[in-house]
Amino acid sequence: MTDTDDREQEAKRHAERFQRVREAHQTEVAEDYVELIARLIDETGEARVVDLAVWLGVTNATVNNTVQRLQRDGLVTSKPYRSIFLTEAGRELAESSHQRHILVRDFLLALGVGEETAEADAEGIEHHVSAETLTAFRRHLKATKPKKGN
């Protein structure tokens, strides 16, 4: 029954891929929030609920809920009616998410995708790119981009 075994193995691998996608979904929101919080702090000095709401296109109430979850999960700290800060873990997650984001975006740009589309697609894609694929992106950028240094 090697055929059956093969089929079962394939189903198993298929299922594992889907489980990985589901897991990625659970961290997406957290990554988007900390990335934006880091940016707002960097550019404006602080991250407020109302700014996150505007930049994410959701209501204040939604931001509040999410920030509480992030706090529960040790990514941010905030006291009532005050602005939001990143913990060390939050800062690290923000930094790695940001690096990945710009790599994906730059890769799409290098492929000839337009600015706004690259930015938009990167937002969705970045959460689903493995380390191996990121490496491939980097390799491609190095191979094609060097406009000056060649």
Add this chain to the structure above:
Amino acid sequence: MTDTDDREQEAKRHAERFQRVREAHQTEVAEDYVELIARLIDETGEARVVDLAVWLGVTNATVNNTVQRLQRDGLVTSKPYRSIFLTEAGRELAESSHQRHILVRDFLLALGVGEETAEADAEGIEHHVSAETLTAFRRHLKATKPKKGN
């Protein structure tokens, strides 16, 4: 106050990107299901709840709920205790999802990403790739892949 206006515009664009990602999320599950249903029908003659459950790595009960939603949304038909069929709309969605899936996968393979990683990443990425980016992927494949017909 052009600075403020610029900032507002940027925030607005940012928010729109996130809204697009959120919309994509709502269709992801539907796409994964119809794609798999089409495949199972093609390869085994029918799509049963238990097979979907195994291939997706979820329980029968979860598949049942989702299939009912898909039926409500006009993508599949099924009678109690019987196998699942695609509607015309479901078939079309399955076909376009499949095309997109193999394009993304082949693109990753062409970049030098390994088989299993390409397959896994494609599963997550495919739902977030715009038509423009797909075109860029196709262009890249044509430019690099032509092993025979050149």
Add this chain to the structure above:
DNA sequence: ACAAAAAGTTAGCCGTCACTAACTTTATAC
């Protein structure tokens, strides 16, 4: 300094997508 506006919070709601447990229906194996 105080009224009005802005920001933040809380409560309650809803849909999605998971789960388990208990049940019914269909298929299978004598």
Add this chain to the structure above:
DNA sequence: GTATAAAGTTAGTGACGGCTAACTTTTTGT
């Protein structure tokens, strides 16, 4: 042809991520 196994269904639960409405706190403008 009936008992058992497999498949499918239903009911109830829970987390997440969104919403509105009502409320409180802070900020702002005069």
